[in-house]
Amino acid sequence: MEVIYEGKTKRIIGTGERMLLQFKDDVTGDADGNINSGGDFAVGQVKGKGAASAKVAAFIFGLLGRAGIETHFRKLRSDTEIEVLRAERIPLEIIYRAKAHGSFLTRYRGHVKQMAPLDLIEFNLKDDALRDPLITPQAITKLGIASASELQQIEVIARKVASVVANALAARGLELIDMKLEFGRLDGKLLVLDELSGDTMRVYDLAQEKLVNQVELAGKLGLI
Numbered sequence: 001m002e003v004i005y006e007g008k009t010k011r012i013i014g015t016g017e018r019m020l021l022q023f024k025d026d027v028t029g030d031a032d033g034n035i036n037s038g039g040d041f042a043v044g045q046v047k048g049k050g051a052a053s054a055k056v057a058a059f060i061f062g063l064l065g066r067a068g069i070e071t072h073f074r075k076l077r078s079d080t081e082i083e084v085l086r087a088e089r090i091p092l093e094i095i096y097r098a099k100a101h102g103s104f105l106t107r108y109r110g111h112v113k114q115m116a117p118l119d120l121i122e123f124n125l126k127d128d129a130l131r132d133p134l135i136t137p138q139a140i141t142k143l144g145i146a147s148a149s150e151l152q153q154i155e156v157i158a159r160k161v162a163s164v165v166a167n168a169l170a171a172r173g174l175e176l177i178d179m180k181l182e183f184g185r186l187d188g189k190l191l192v193l194d195e196l197s198g199d200t201m202r203v204y205d206l207a208q209e210k211l212v213n214q215v216e217l218a219g220k221l222g223l224i
Helices: 049-066 103-107 137-142 148-170 214-220
Strands: 002-006 010-015 018-023 026-029 041-045 073-078 081-085 092-099 117-125 174-186 189-193 201-205
Touching (some): 018 049, 049 073, 049 148, 049 214, 092 148, 117 148, 137 148, 201 214
Antiparallel strands (some): 002 010, 010 018, 073 081, 092 117, 092 174, 174 201
């Protein structure tokens, strides 16, 4: 199989209409080496993290499927791989922010307190060379990235995804802080793409009063 994409935390391989997302033990963080699921740099490895991410992704995609949300997920292929459908990727990152944390605090320093309630959606242009800048819905439509109708659907779906995930986490004493989603098109439908795991969301343990890492999240969900 050909390597289609090699990122900080996963590799995508495949031919034809199906692909495999292979999760690595690599973790992301900041320039100082601090581990952070939303970080821009690979800062090391944690044993078992790839398997934890794959299992969490399969678990969450399963929840979404049962909630009637269309995704590209097909099955957990191995301990560290999920099988997905190939789709036309929309080059946007959709960030759902339940509470203020991470880059949102940095961007609006002095205007918002950490963990302040937000319940908002942001759009980022998915472009590593530009460091995934914020982009407005009007700019998205002007650049032909997605139509106004698609953006409306994306926002509705993103909020539904966040609700499903937040409810599943709440049942285990966990709280969703924020999450990143990606979308694509296949046969005229919008699908949730990429992965949904500890690599793409921040989750807070209410009892321990701390953010959980990817392996801890899989444990809290009873997957490892």
